[in-house]
Amino acid sequence: MPENSNHMTDQPVNVEKIKQILDANNGARIRTWLNICARCGLCAESCFFYLAKDKDPKLSPAYKFKTTLGEMYKKKGNVDREFLEKCYEIVWGECTTCKRCSMYCPFGIDIATMISTARTVCWSQGIFPEGLARTLTNYRKTGNQMGTSEEDFVETCEWMAEEFEDEVKGITIPIDKPGVKYMYTVNPREPVYYPQDLGMAAQIFTVAGEDWTMPSSGWDCTNLPMFAGDRALAGKVVNNMYKKALELGVEKILITECGHAYRSAAFEGPYLAGYADGKPPVEIVHSVQLLYEYLRDGRISIDPDKRIEEPVTYQDPCNVSRNGGLWEEGRKIVEYLAKDFRDMSPNREHNHCCGGGGGFIPMGSEFKSRRMVSGKVKAEQIKATGAKIVITPCHNCFDQITDLNEEYELGVKVASLKELICEEMIIPDHLKPE
Amino acid sequence: MNEFYEILTGPGLWIAFIIFIGGLVLRLTYLFALSREKDRVFYNHVSLSWGLRSIGHWLLPLGSASLRKQPVFGLVFYVFHVCLLGVPIFLCAHNVLWDEAFGISLWSMPDKWADVLTVVFMGTVIFLFIRRLARPEVRILTSFWDYILLVLTLLPFLTGFLAYHQWGPYEIVLILHIFSAEILLIIIPFSKLGHVILFFFTRAFIGFEMGGRRKARAW
Numbered sequence: 001m002p003e004n005s006n007h008m009t010d011q012p013v014n015v016e017k018i019k020q021i022l023d024a025n026n027g028a029r030i031r032t033w034l035n036i037c038a039r040c041g042l043c044a045e046s047c048f049f050y051l052a053k054d055k056d057p058k059l060s061p062a063y064k065f066k067t068t069l070g071e072m073y074k075k076k077g078n079v080d081r082e083f084l085e086k087c088y089e090i091v092w093g094e095c096t097t098c099k100r101c102s103m104y105c106p107f108g109i110d111i112a113t114m115i116s117t118a119r120t121v122c123w124s125q126g127i128f129p130e131g132l133a134r135t136l137t138n139y140r141k142t143g144n145q146m147g148t149s150e151e152d153f154v155e156t157c158e159w160m161a162e163e164f165e166d167e168v169k170g171i172t173i174p175i176d177k178p179g180v181k182y183m184y185t186v187n188p189r190e191p192v193y194y195p196q197d198l199g200m201a202a203q204i205f206t207v208a209g210e211d212w213t214m215p216s217s218g219w220d221c222t223n224l225p226m227f228a229g230d231r232a233l234a235g236k237v238v239n240n241m242y243k244k245a246l247e248l249g250v251e252k253i254l255i256t257e258c259g260h261a262y263r264s265a266a267f268e269g270p271y272l273a274g275y276a277d278g279k280p281p282v283e284i285v286h287s288v289q290l291l292y293e294y295l296r297d298g299r300i301s302i303d304p305d306k307r308i309e310e311p312v313t314y315q316d317p318c319n320v321s322r323n324g325g326l327w328e329e330g331r332k333i334v335e336y337l338a339k340d341f342r343d344m345s346p347n348r349e350h351n352h353c354c355g356g357g358g359g360f361i362p363m364g365s366e367f368k369s370r371r372m373v374s375g376k377v378k379a380e381q382i383k384a385t386g387a388k389i390v391i392t393p394c395h396n397c398f399d400q401i402t403d404l405n406e407e408y409e410l411g412v413k414v415a416s417l418k419e420l421i422c423e424e425m426i427i428p429d430h431l432k433p434e
Numbered sequence: 435m436n437e438f439y440e441i442l443t444g445p446g447l448w449i450a451f452i453i454f455i456g457g458l459v460l461r462l463t464y465l466f467a468l469s470r471e472k473d474r475v476f477y478n479h480v481s482l483s484w485g486l487r488s489i490g491h492w493l494l495p496l497g498s499a500s501l502r503k504q505p506v507f508g509l510v511f512y513v514f515h516v517c518l519l520g521v522p523i524f525l526c527a528h529n530v531l532w533d534e535a536f537g538i539s540l541w542s543m544p545d546k547w548a549d550v551l552t553v554v555f556m557g558t559v560i561f562l563f564i565r566r567l568a569r570p571e572v573r574i575l576t577s578f579w580d581y582i583l584l585v586l587t588l589l590p591f592l593t594g595f596l597a598y599h600q601w602g603p604y605e606i607v608l609i610l611h612i613f614s615a616e617i618l619l620i621i622i623p624f625s626k627l628g629h630v631i632l633f634f635f636t637r638a639f640i641g642f643e644m645g646g647r648r649k650a651r652a653w
Contacts, residue, residue: 027472028465032636036629039580040511041572042500050571057574066479066575099644103652104500106492108640267647271475278478325648349650350499 013084017124025117026073028135033109037062043111046104048352048377049094052194055070061101061111062092067119079182084280085128091118092129093370096358097227098318103349116229122231131364132228139233141241144220145362146188154216156336160199167422173198176248177213182285183250185213185221185241185265187258204291207425208299212254218244221255223264223272226344227238227359231272245282252283254290257416259319259357259394262286267323268297275350288320288393291417292329295336306424308338313387315344315378315401316351317394327351330417333354337420342385354378354392356400372407375400379408389413439605442612443531450616457623458631465635477637481646483626488641489634491653498653507565517555518587521548522615527598545598552595559588583625589614 030383044060053059068087072079097112103356105111122128138147157173164171174180184205188198198214205212218240225234245253255262264272266284275281294300314334321327327348334341346352356377360367378401382390390401390412442496469476491497501508524526526542533539543551566576593611596602623631629636637652644650 025472028469029473029476029636029639031468032465032632036626036632036636037575038626038629039566039572039575039577041569041575042504044571045503046500055571057570060571060575062575063571102640103644103650104498104503105640106498106500107629107636108488108652109636110640110643114588276474278475321645322650323648325650349644349648 011081011126013079013081013125015077015079018072018079018121021117021121021124022072022077025120026419029110030069030073030114030117033107033111033114034065034073034377036107037066037109038106039402041107043109044102046101048098048100048355049374050109051352052355052374052376059094061095061105062109064095065109065111065114065118068119069114072118076431081125081127084125087118087122088127088129091115091122092359092363093367094351096318096355096360098353098357099323100318100350100353103322116226118228119227120231120408121229128228129359129363130223130366131362132359135224135362135428136230136233139220139225139237141238143217144188145222145224148188150216153219154365156195157198157214160195161202163196163205164199166344166433167199168203168206168427169431171199171202173202174213177248178248179212180211180248181251182210182212182254182290183245183248183252183282184212184254184256185219185261186214187222187261189219189395190256192324197256197416197418200422203422204294204300204418204425207427207431208294213248213250215241215244215248218242220257221253221261221265223260224359224362226264226268226272227260235269235272235274238264239266239273240417242269242273242281246296250282252285253280255284255286257287257393257395257418259317259324261319262324263319264424272351285357286320286324286326286393288324288326288330288333291421292333295333297302300421301426302336302421302424303426307336308389308420308424309340310338310388311340311342311386312338312389312391313342313382313385314347315354315382315390315392315394315397316347316349317392317397318351318353320393321351324350325349330393333417333421335403337391337424338389338418342387344381344385352377352381354400354404356396356403361396362400368403371400372403375404375407379404379410382410382412383408387412391415391417393417438609439612442609442616446612446616447535450619454619454622457620458628461623461628462631465632476642479642479646481642484641484645485638486641488630488645488652489637492633492637500653501519510561513554514558516549517558521551521555521591524548525594549595549598552591552598555591556588556595559584559591579625583621583627586614586618586621590618 025421043062047061050059059123068090095115097115099112102108102110135145137143154175159172161173221241223234225237225238254266270278270280314330316327355371357376360371405412495512496502496508522544525548526545529539529542566572590611593607597607597611640652644652
């Protein structure tokens with residue numbers, strides 16, 4: 001198993017290993033998909049990489065799977081490093097596995113799944129992005145992508161609970177409390193770079209009177225090995241979380257405002273972790289769902305005077321909306337928060353990926369210029385709404401749109417749902433600090 | 435000439451139909467067995483309504499967002515398929531043959547309709563051929579085999595049309611008509627044309643996967 005990305009070296013390709021991976025994946029679906037693609041080209045226009053780069057035919061989804069996984073099967077795994085390097089450019093540099101094309105293919109060919117399989121083949125030969133490689137080492141050592149120790153994490157939670165006492169009386173961040181309703185899991189960038197995110201979540205849960213806890217381990221719900229192609233590690237990572245939830249006997253796992261974490265925990269994770277029935281052992285709930293329920297049920301109320309006057313738009317994260325089914329809930333939250341909501345077009349499950357998904361943001365500076373080129377579609381969508389605030393419940397969308405904002409001079413502010421809810425919600429009297 | 439005709443309409447026809455149906459059955463059986471082992475995901479999230487809607491929307495003219503983006507192609511593509519299936523099945527001359535051979539026949543359309551639909555069909559084939567050449571994103575995917583398949587699909591119609599109007603050497607044209615149709619039937623199970631049946635399974639799967647699991651409409 002490669003410890004680090006070393007795709008600059010000239011090691012010979014381990015054809016046996018590649019064959020093994022291809023065989024393991026050579027089921028009825030992949031065989032059928034590779035065989036019946038009618039080469040109609042309809043998928044091209046569904047892909048933002050293609051649209052952003054003057055309709056370069058090499059960026060059509062069908063071309064991408066044909067020249068990567070398709071070639072691998074055609075050559076029965078007998079490929080060389082040069083070929084895999086070319087695949088590297090395609091499977092990481094030209095696809096975010098957003099799954100939009102599968103909805104535009106007459107046969108519903110799931111191209112993202114095939115690109116992911118091609119990623120696994122490349123990864124097995126040590127060919128994968130440096131940015132992801134670094135996180136894999138961290139996951140292996142500490143169970144989270146940023147290498148945060150359990151002590152540091154727990155201390156950060158305690159610190160945030162103290163900090164936010166000024167906002168809400170009696171706020172706490174319970175750690176490892178057994179039997180609660182929700183075990184809240186986050187993206188490590190929250191404790192590491194934006195600890196106030198933890199405080200804001202605690203503030204919302206306290207006001208809503210939620211029965212919740214943070215786990216001391218298995219709190220990282222992200223799953224970058226899933227995007228790096230390291231399926232074994234991806235399974236371990238998601239299992240850390242499942243196991244912790246089972247150990248604590250919680251009712252549900254709550255996922256922070258992160259897109260791919262939801263895809264991992266609720267949809268792909270069970271398969272990666274070896275649950276043959278495809279169901280997670282504990283129910284998975286995304287923040288968008290819970291925050292919507294709080295507002296709907298009046299567990300949280302928005303101060304009407306604080307509702308945003310400026311035009312806002314909502315960025316559907318691929319893995320929350322199309323791949324998570326929560327596009328209506330997201331919109332309803334926005335309508336509670338803002339007076340002038342302007343939807344992008346296309347939207348909901350037909351949204352375009354922002355260009356930051358599929359591992360792109362953590363893939364780092366090597367891929368930034370491509371992100372900016374492919375993000376043109378999203379930048380234009382945002383511009384067309386005339387919105388001044390872009391709300392998105394996903395860290396990758398947040399970072400990508402922040403970068404696009406600068407690159408395309410959009411003049412917008414990017415915000416998470418938590419942040420806006422905390423700014424606008426009414427703190428009940430009994431929770432107001434003296 | 436007569437011998438050829440006898441062979442093609444006798445054992446030739448049997449062989450073609452046996453390979454066509456047998457091939458599809460074998461392919462499906464093989465894929466089914468394989469899927470039980472390697473594609474649990476297909477069975478884990480079965481949702482009848484999402485599966486049927488996923489199939490149904492793509493059977494309707496412009497029933498999908500994707501085809502609505504290219505409405506001209508979408509309609510041509512639809513007419514192409516309707517004629518491809520409809521004309522041979524409901525052609526009067528074919529029904530007479532089936533009646534003779536198996537004692538069963540279906541409703542037959544007036545010859546005039548069949549004639550018009552055949553011309554329309556040939557027009558759609560030419561459109562699809564030109565589209566393959568003209569659109570860069572289609573051309574880049576297209577292999578020589580894709581053009582061959584399109585021509586093979588055209589041949590039975592072209593020859594049938596010529597034979598009906600008795601243009602050209604009738605006997606040769608008729609033999610070519612039967613022969614090309616038999617070749618096409620034989621190729622279907624073993625090529626991308628297998629989508630005649632596999633379409634329903636791949637579409638059902640994406641319906642389960644996007645709709646059943648995520649409420650996202652894959653059309």
